[in-house]
Amino acid sequence: MVKITLPNSEIKEYQDGVTILEIAKNISPSLAKKAVFATANDIDSPLNKSITQDCNLILHTSDEPKSLDNLRATLSFFLGKAIKKFDQTAVLGDHGFNDGGFFYDSDIATGQISADQLPEITKLVINELNQNNKLVCVRSSIDEAITIFKENSYQVELLKSLKTDYVYINTFEDYKDFSLIPLLTNYQNIKYFKLLFVAGAYFLGKSSNKMFQRISGTAFFSKKELEEDEKKREIARSHDHRVLGQQLDLFFVNPEIGAGLPYWLPKGATIRRIVERYIIDKEVDAGYQHVYTPVLANLNLYKTSGHWAHYREDMFPPMDMGDGELLELRPMNCPSHIAIYKYKPRSYRDLPLRIAELGMMHRYEKSGALSGLQRVREMTLNDGHTFVALEQIQDEFKKVLKLMMEVYRDFDIKDYKFRLSYRDKANTEKYFDDDQMWERSQSMLKGAMDELGLEYYEAEGEAAFYGPKLDVQTKTAMGNEETMSTIQLDFMQPERFKLTYVGADGNDHRPIMIHRGIIGTLERFVSYLIEIYMGAFPTWLAPIQVDIIPVNNDLHQDYVKKIEADLKKEGLRVQADLRNEKMNYKIRESQTQKIPYTIIVGDQEKLSGNVTIRRYGQEKQETLNESSFIELIKSDIANFSRED
RNA sequence: GCCGCUUUAGCUCAGCAGGUAGAGCACCACCGUGGUAAGGUGGGGGUCAGCAGUUCGAAUCUGCUAAACGGCACCA
Numbered sequence: 001m002v003k004i005t006l007p008n009s010e011i012k013e014y015q016d017g018v019t020i021l022e023i024a025k026n027i028s029p030s031l032a033k034k035a036v037f038a039t040a041n042d043i044d045s046p047l048n049k050s051i052t053q054d055c056n057l058i059l060h061t062s063d064e065p066k067s068l069d070n071l072r073a074t075l076s077f078f079l080g081k082a083i084k085k086f087d088q089t090a091v092l093g094d095h096g097f098n099d100g101g102f103f104y105d106s107d108i109a110t111g112q113i114s115a116d117q118l119p120e121i122t123k124l125v126i127n128e129l130n131q132n133n134k135l136v137c138v139r140s141s142i143d144e145a146i147t148i149f150k151e152n153s154y155q156v157e158l159l160k161s162l163k164t165d166y167v168y169i170n171t172f173e174d175y176k177d178f179s180l181i182p183l184l185t186n187y188q189n190i191k192y193f194k195l196l197f198v199a200g201a202y203f204l205g206k207s208s209n210k211m212f213q214r215i216s217g218t219a220f221f222s223k224k225e226l227e228e229d230e231k232k233r234e235i236a237r238s239h240d241h242r243v244l245g246q247q248l249d250l251f252f253v254n255p256e257i258g259a260g261l262p263y264w265l266p267k268g269a270t271i272r273r274i275v276e277r278y279i280i281d282k283e284v285d286a287g288y289q290h291v292y293t294p295v296l297a298n299l300n301l302y303k304t305s306g307h308w309a310h311y312r313e314d315m316f317p318p319m320d321m322g323d324g325e326l327l328e329l330r331p332m333n334c335p336s337h338i339a340i341y342k343y344k345p346r347s348y349r350d351l352p353l354r355i356a357e358l359g360m361m362h363r364y365e366k367s368g369a370l371s372g373l374q375r376v377r378e379m380t381l382n383d384g385h386t387f388v389a390l391e392q393i394q395d396e397f398k399k400v401l402k403l404m405m406e407v408y409r410d411f412d413i414k415d416y417k418f419r420l421s422y423r424d425k426a427n428t429e430k431y432f433d434d435d436q437m438w439e440r441s442q443s444m445l446k447g448a449m450d451e452l453g454l455e456y457y458e459a460e461g462e463a464a465f466y467g468p469k470l471d472v473q474t475k476t477a478m479g480n481e482e483t484m485s486t487i488q489l490d491f492m493q494p495e496r497f498k499l500t501y502v503g504a505d506g507n508d509h510r511p512i513m514i515h516r517g518i519i520g521t522l523e524r525f526v527s528y529l530i531e532i533y534m535g536a537f538p539t540w541l542a543p544i545q546v547d548i549i550p551v552n553n554d555l556h557q558d559y560v561k562k563i564e565a566d567l568k569k570e571g572l573r574v575q576a577d578l579r580n581e582k583m584n585y586k587i588r589e590s591q592t593q594k595i596p597y598t599i600i601v602g603d604q605e606k607l608s609g610n611v612t613i614r615r616y617g618q619e620k621q622e623t624l625n626e627s628s629f630i631e632l633i634k635s636d637i638a639n640f641s642r643e644d
Numbered sequence: 645g646c647c648g649c650u651u652u653a654g655c656u657c658a659g660c661a662g663g664u665a666g667a668g669c670a671c672c673a674c675c676g677u678g679g680u681a682a683g684g685u686g687g688g689g690g691u692c693a694g695c696a697g698u699u700c701g702a703a704u705c706u707g708c709u710a711a712a713c714g715g716c717a718c719c720a
Contacts, residue, residue: 103715115648199715200647207717211646214715242713246655255693255711314719332720361720366645367711369718381720462719471720483720521720551678581677588681602679614680621680 003054014051021047021186024059033189034061036070037182046137046168046182062221072097074183075125075193075219077135079104081175082124083215086117093154093203093212096180100479101218105201113213118195121215128172129190136171137183145169145178154203161204192226193219239477241530242372248535248593250526250543251373260370260377262523267543270573271529272522274541276358279382279407279519286403288356288384293336295360299326304496305335306432310465314363333359334490334515337385338497341511346501348389351511352396356384358522373527374476382519387499387511393489397448400487400516404472407518410640411529412538413474416484418454420446421469424461431465432492441489442468464515466492477531482524488515536594536616538641539633546574546633547590551583551602559606563599563626570630591616596641597633 001013004023014023020040024032024047038045039058051057060067076095083090083106093105106113113121140148142159145167149155159167159178167178184190195217203209220226237243245251250268253261264272280290299318302308307315311331318326330336337355346353360380369375388396408414422442423431431438445468449456456470463469472485490513493499500508519525529541539545548563550556557578564576575595577586583600590598598614605611605623612623624632 112647197714198648201716202646205717207646211716213647216715253712259711363719366718368645368647368716370711371713375719379720478714486720517720524720549680551680553677555678582683583678584680585677585682586680591681598680600680604679612679619680 002051004051005054005056007058016052017050019047020045020049020051020057020059023051023057027059031059031061032186034063035059035186036062036064036067036184043139044182045139046185048136048185049138068220069097070181070184071190071221072102072219073179073181074187074190075217076102076104077170077172077177077179077183078125078128078187079121079195079215079217080106080177081128081172082121083108083113084175085124085128086113086121091154092152092177094158094201095177101196101216103201103214103216105203105212105214107210107212113198113215115198118198118215122195125193125195129187132188134172135183135185135187137179137185138169138171139166139182140169141166148176149178157204189221190219192221192223193217194226194230236477236479239531239534240372241374241477241527244530244535245372245527250530253372253376258377259367260365260375262373262376262378268526270543271537271541272526275519275522275525275529278410280356280358282403282407283354283356283384283518286354286399287352288354290356291337291340293333293340293357293359295330295362296327297330297335299328301335301339302328302330305332305338305493306466306496307331307335310430310432314365316362316364329362330359331361331363333357333361333381333383334385334493334513335497337383338493338499338513341385341387341499342497346387346511348501348503348509351387351389351501352392353387353511354384355386356382359383373523373530374480374482376521376523379521379523381521382517382525384516384518386514386516387494387501388514389501389503389509390512393444393512393514394448394451396514397445397487397489398452400514400518401452401454404485404487404518411519412640412642413528413532415474415532417473418449418456419462419471419473419483420449420456420458421462421464421471422458422460423463423468427461431463432467434492437491438468441491445470445489464488464490466490467515474528476528482528484520484524484528486515486517486520489513490515537596539596540637540640542594542596543573544575544593544595545572545637546597546599547586547593547595548574548576548599548601549583549586549590550578551600553578553580555603556601556606559601563601563611566626567630570634572630572633587614596636599629 002016004012004014020038021032024035035047037047037060040051041055073096076097080092080095083104087108087110089109091107093107095104142162142165146156146159148169149159164180167180168182170177170179170183195215197216199214200211201214202211218229220229248267249265251262251264284290315331316329318328320326340355341353358380362378365375365377386396423438467488467490469486469488471483473481474484476482494510494513499511501511503509546567548560550560560576560578564574567574587598594616596616599611601611610623610625611629612621613629614621
């Protein structure tokens with residue numbers, strides 16, 4: 001007999017060799033139905049596991065969010081099996097679960113799997129699932145697993161790349177696979193899954209490796225969740241800045257004019273202009289000196305900076321001017337600001353010296369990376385470089401963070417994560433070669449974050465080639481992670497450009513550079529704003545703040561024009577809609593264009609000098625006199641349309 | 645850049661079997677229009693992404709190129 005201790009401290013006795021599923025059934029049939037896996041003496045175990053010694057047992061059910069991973073890992077297993085059925089020659093590669101669902105990578109000698117074949121593969125998966133209770137899942141060491149899968153060199157490499165000590169070996173008749181977490185051995189309830197797309201994926205995530213065919217899908221425990229997931233994807237599309245950008249006439253990209261080269265239409269340009277004015281004012285207040293520097297420079301500048309050696313892949317090819325001069329479109333602004341630093345001898349009294357610019361840069365992004373305003377080939381970075389003495393780093397770092405938080409508050413940005421981005425130790429050729437400096441600057445950044453008590457996560461291989469970064473990661477409507485803001489520590493370029501300042505001791509010293517982008521690039525930032533506001537901009541950012549509509553075009557035209565002129569005088573962005581259309585038509589358009597305030601005026605308003613307003617998204621109307629309205633909208637703008 | 649998919653009017657999309665193109669919205673004209681989400685009638689508009697091929701004949705079949713989209717890789 002074995003003694004099983006349950007989470008409520010109750011102890012039950014069972015026959016030696018009892019399976020976890022049997023225990024679950026004994027406790028309650030409904031529990032057994034919902035059970036996904038168990039933790040037995042702190043080891044995650046599948047339900048088919050036999051218990052041969054006393055243990056603490058926790059059963060995990062489908063109610064727990066993390067059980068979803070086990071479900072998806074299980075589907076990945078059956079997908080792999082289905083692919084093998086689909087084509088005997090398939091070589092199976094990476095597989096498993098991720099945030100959105102599950103996937104299986106395979107390599108089929110006879111050709112690529114196409115999207116049309118997904119229904120066929122789906123049927124095969126269903127067939128496999130219908131063969132009940134044949135799946136056996138056993139925990140084993142990596143070494144054992146390597147022996148079992150020795151015939152598939154890809155699987156062996158995968159197993160070797162794992163950071164865990166154990167995997168689960170899953171056997172279904174003569175088919176074997178491994179997973180990182182226990183599978184559902186009572187998989188007969190699995191019904192709610194969907195294969196979504198076929199894509200390419202490099203083996204082990206390295207573009208130098210072979211590309212496998214990835215089939216991805218998603219799965220849930222209930223039909224409702226699966227349907228909600230589908231709905232969520234639809235909603236995401238309605239937040240997509242590319243869709244809204246067209247609906248609201250904000251920007252366009254025309255491939256015939258140039259992929260990745262966006263055109264800002266008047267309304268999008270207005271939003272951008274407001275953002276630009278805002279951030280420049282904010283930075284000037286914070287002690288930054290704004291400059292303008294050229295987008296072109298002699299290639300030698302980027303040879304000195306190290307860009308040509310470490311960043312060439314992302315740079316446009318140099319322009320050969322025919323007389324030996326090579327001009328380069330700049331991919332970053334730092335060398336330009338270094339030139340400004342070098343313009344004069346600098347003293348310790350000048351530090352921290354803060355140079356800022358809305359600097360236009362060009363990067364030759366890979367065609368597959370381009371996306372609306374999020375990834376472009378010409379972008380304007382809200383760039384700033386502070387030159388500091390060593391002992392000023394900490395303070396300046398804090399100042400930048402403080403500025404960043406203020407800006408986030410004004411734009412109502414709440415959903416982000418801090419990421420400390422280090423270089424990849426295993427792949428140092430991408431970075432400047434100076435181990436000591438890397439160690440030092442990485443630990444300084446981490447120290448500063450720890451001191452501030454801010455939460456962050458660490459990522460190797462995400463650093464700039466010249467130094468580690470603190471990145472602010474946000475998510476796009478489509479769920480991709482993007483870097484918005486960044487603060488970077490750079491000991492390298494001051495060295496390469498031999499920057500100096502005269503210290504209090506009269507000797508030359510080397511400054512350190514802090515690179516920082518608060519709102520990142522205007523392109524990405526505005527795309528982010530479009531998505532979080534869903535195109536319904538707060539009044540201070542709205543390209544058109546007020547839309548004025550007469551009840552009758554002829555009778556009320558003069559009054560509409562008077563109000564328009566009054567509001568314009570107050571600096572408001574107003575449009576008077578005097579088109580030959582009915583009032584209702586105009587109101588509808590005002591709403592679909594998401595204009596914050598719609599003013600409707602007729603006889604009543606004209607007589608009393610009032611306006612009747614309707615706010616975007618509300619049906620309620622309110623009549624007030626013109627000056628009260630001006631007061632109202634002005635305070636709305638002044639507090640960034642925040643409620644608090 | 646790689647894999648998959650897509651590309652028809654300004655926009656959203658029909659055109660499923662090769663026989664020289666359609667709808668709704670938008671645009672233009674005329675008529676109409678008084679209180680909070682689309683008034684009516686008529687009209688203009690397309691080398692069916694580009695190039696080549698198969699065919700008596702190609703939006704439709706084949707190949708190449710480009711771009712968009714979903715991933716992978718890369719990244720602000």
